[in-house]
Amino acid sequence: MNPVARALWNPIVAKEYRTRMRTWRSLFAITLYVVLLGGLGWAVFAAMTGNALGIGSSGSGTNYGQFLFMFLIIFQVALLGFITPALTSGAISSERERQTLDLLFVTPLAPFSIIWGKLLASMSFVVLLLVLSIPLFSLVFLLGGIELDQVAYAFAVSGATALTLGFVGIAFSCLFRRTLPATVAAYGAAFVLLLGSYVYGYLFPTDADPTSTVVPAPPAVTLVSPVIPLVTIATNQSVAGYGIRYSQDAIFKSGGGYCTPINGGTMCSSTGPVNQFAFNTGTTMRSGLFNGWQYWQASIVMQLMICAVALIFSALILPPVRRFHLRRRRLAAPAPA
Amino acid sequence: MIAVQDLTKVYGKRVALDHVSFEVPEREIFGFVGPNGAGKTTTLRILAALLEPTDGKAYIGGADVTKEREKVHTRIGYMPDFFGVYDQLTLGEYLDFYAACYRQPKARRQKIVDDLLALVGMSERKNELVDTLSRGLKQRACLARALVHDPAVLLLDEPASGLDPRARVEMREVLKELQGMGKTIIISSHILPELTELCTMIGIIDHGRMRATGSVRDVIARLTSGRRLRISVLDDKDAAIEVLTPLASVRHVETVNGSIEAEYEGDEKTASDILFALTGAGVRVSSFTPVDGGLEDAFLKATSEDVG
Numbered sequence: 234m235n236p237v238a239r240a241l242w243n244p245i246v247a248k249e250y251r252t253r254m255r256t257w258r259s260l261f262a263i264t265l266y267v268v269l270l271g272g273l274g275w276a277v278f279a280a281m282t283g284n285a286l287g288i289g290s291s292g293s294g295t296n297y298g299q300f301l302f303m304f305l306i307i308f309q310v311a312l313l314g315f316i317t318p319a320l321t322s323g324a325i326s327s328e329r330e331r332q333t334l335d336l337l338f339v340t341p342l343a344p345f346s347i348i349w350g351k352l353l354a355s356m357s358f359v360v361l362l363l364v365l366s367i368p369l370f371s372l373v374f375l376l377g378g379i380e381l382d383q384v385a386y387a388f389a390v391s392g393a394t395a396l397t398l399g400f401v402g403i404a405f406s407c408l409f410r411r412t413l414p415a416t417v418a419a420y421g422a423a424f425v426l427l428l429g430s431y432v433y434g435y436l437f438p439t440d441a442d443p444t445s446t447v448v449p450a451p452p453a454v455t456l457v458s459p460v461i462p463l464v465t466i467a468t469n470q471s472v473a474g475y476g477i478r479y480s481q482d483a484i485f486k487s488g489g490g491y492c493t494p495i496n497g498g499t500m501c502s503s504t505g506p507v508n509q510f511a512f513n514t515g516t517t518m519r520s521g522l523f524n525g526w527q528y529w530q531a532s533i534v535m536q537l538m539i540c541a542v543a544l545i546f547s548a549l550i551l552p553p554v555r556r557f558h559l560r561r562r563r564l565a566a567p568a569p570a
Numbered sequence: 571m572i573a574v575q576d577l578t579k580v581y582g583k584r585v586a587l588d589h590v591s592f593e594v595p596e597r598e599i600f601g602f603v604g605p606n607g608a609g610k611t612t613t614l615r616i617l618a619a620l621l622e623p624t625d626g627k628a629y630i631g632g633a634d635v636t637k638e639r640e641k642v643h644t645r646i647g648y649m650p651d652f653f654g655v656y657d658q659l660t661l662g663e664y665l666d667f668y669a670a671c672y673r674q675p676k677a678r679r680q681k682i683v684d685d686l687l688a689l690v691g692m693s694e695r696k697n698e699l700v701d702t703l704s705r706g707l708k709q710r711a712c713l714a715r716a717l718v719h720d721p722a723v724l725l726l727d728e729p730a731s732g733l734d735p736r737a738r739v740e741m742r743e744v745l746k747e748l749q750g751m752g753k754t755i756i757i758s759s760h761i762l763p764e765l766t767e768l769c770t771m772i773g774i775i776d777h778g779r780m781r782a783t784g785s786v787r788d789v790i791a792r793l794t795s796g797r798r799l800r801i802s803v804l805d806d807k808d809a810a811i812e813v814l815t816p817l818a819s820v821r822h823v824e825t826v827n828g829s830i831e832a833e834y835e836g837d838e839k840t841a842s843d844i845l846f847a848l849t850g851a852g853v854r855v856s857s858f859t860p861v862d863g864g865l866e867d868a869f870l871k872a873t874s875e876d877v878g
Contacts, residue, residue, distance in 0.1 A: 243671075244667055244670035244671050245671075247667075247670070248656070248659070248663075248667045251658070251659065251663065252656060252657070252658040252659060255658040256658060331654065331655075331656070332650070332652040332653070332654045333654040333655070333656060335615075335618075335620055335648075335650060335654070336648070336650070336654045336668070336715070337671065338620055339618050339619070339620065339643050339646065339648045340643060340668065340671035340672055341640055341643055341644060341671070341672060341673055342671050553620045553621065554619065554620070554621070554622045554636070554639070
């Protein structure tokens with residue numbers, strides 16, 4: 234077996250598949266996942282149907298489709314945010330607690346292979362959940378307004394989010410000796426990555442440059458959260474005002490009119506400040522680190538960067554005999570008796 | 571096959587191993603004896619390349635444990651002082667998993683598993699969940715696990731701890747069989763009489779220092795300086811004791827299980843003189859046997875004082 238195949242398929246993966254699917258917990262998790270996602274889909278669908286039948290309703294099927302899709306995909310990510318840390322945060326620490334980690338270390342398996350095997354097994358379960366949710370998402374196509382590529386992008390972002398949480402969970406599992414603190418840390422990290430970075434956009438938005446003629450982008454760190462990229466995918470437009478602060482200076486007078494930067498250009502009005510949000514359509518960022526990128530593309534790249542950092546960190550701290558030490562080593566040996 | 575040179579391990583301010591040195595030639599069974607916390611497990615973990623020594627060197631079949639870890643891992647079978655079993659795996663799957671980890675070809679793994687189960691006498695339990703096995707069976711399963719890649723060296727940390735007498739005997743028989751198969755074995759244990767029977771070499775460690783090492787007979791002879799005689803008499807024991815006590819060569823006389831045991835300084839001629847003194851005084855001696863001090867005595871002496 235060549236090294237790549239060996240890395241991708243090692244005995245840990247097969248063992249994990251076997252043991253994971255023999256417990257009732259996995260069946261319960263799968264059932265709960267589908268029931269919760271289906272339940273939410275049904276509730277949103279029912280609410281929209283009631284709304285559509287109401288007097289004076291102006292909603293169209295297109296909007297309903299996008300609305301349902303947005304709810305489903307964000308709820309799916311939230312569910313993955315609960316499930317993935319639980320899958321990975323105990324992957325290594327439970328081996329330590331069971332006292333089987335040393336037994337793996339004395340085999341020719343490299344620490345990287347151990348991490349990779351654990352991760353592949355956990356992520357396979359996440360992929361199974363994503364696949365199981367596809368029939369629920371097909372409901373959206375009944376209402377219209379969502380194209381297949383949007384679903385693919387949204388699933389890619391969801392998968393990247395799960396992968397990030399998985400890598401971070403594994404890193405904490407390598408760092409902590411016990412599963413409980415590793416799990417707490419993994420959920421804390423999931424909270425920060427999913428919601429913290431999202432909230433960051435509101436707390437520390439990008440200040441719009443009054444002299445610039447392009448729409449500023451939210452801070453790059455906010456793209457770690459999948460929330461905004463998923464909303465932009467579902468609605469096919471950027472989220473108005475998120476992560477950007479328009480100070481009074483940003484709306485400036487010009488030749489007796491009011492001008493403001495919008496979508497790559499400047500909109501002026503002779504009567505008053507321009508409502509730039511009304512024109513702020515499209516899902517491409519026009520400035521910043523990811524200038525010209527789609528929100529979802531930037532989000533996936535940011536998340537993959539976190540994955541890489543977490544993987545390198547895990548591979549460095551897992552081996553029993555490390556090439557580097559977190560604490561300074563004591564080198565002096567006692568003198569012979 | 572195994573060489574340990576000035577091995578030192580320091581944890582913070584605590585010295586776990588202090589310039590430990592010993593060698594184990596091929597096909598020997600080396601008994602590693604010492605009280606709890608003496609440094610046995612630390613030594614074995616360093617030999618298994620699971621722990622980095624602060625100083626010193628250790629080699630398995632010429633491979634440096636700190637620099638050639640992969641070579642070391644293919645040469646050793648390590649059995650720690652805990653079971654390390656997975657739930658939801660049968661015994662056969664458990665061994666197959668480790669055989670796969672040791673990169674044994676899939677086509678051969680089934681035979682390896684079957685052969686090992688036969689070796690440890692667990693063939694009929696192949697489809698039982700490994701975490702539901704009794705302590706003794708888990709211990710044997712773990713020994714089988716350590717053998718899946720047919721290593722030349724076995725590092726066994728307290729393999730008989732917590733086992734009932736029957737399980738201990740069975741474990742001992744398996745280890746003898748492994749020795750017959752050409753394995754070099756280091757075995758740490760507290761159960762000294764068993765080590766005397768099983769081991770060809772012994773090392774006594776205490777407070778991180780090697781107190782004595784060598785063949786079992788040599789170590790016992792070196793540490794138990796006074797030689798002992800077990801004497802049975804037909805009639806009055808007190809009379810025999812009265813004859814023995816004043817003798818200059820006799821250091822101590824006591825009655826043990828109905829026999830007289832006399833500790834003396836000297837050689838076989840001295841023993842002959844003692845027998846002559848007894849018979850000369852009219853004591854009717856029915857048996858007169860030299861007694862080895864035993865590993866237990868050697869261990870107690872080695873760990874109670876600085877032997878150097």
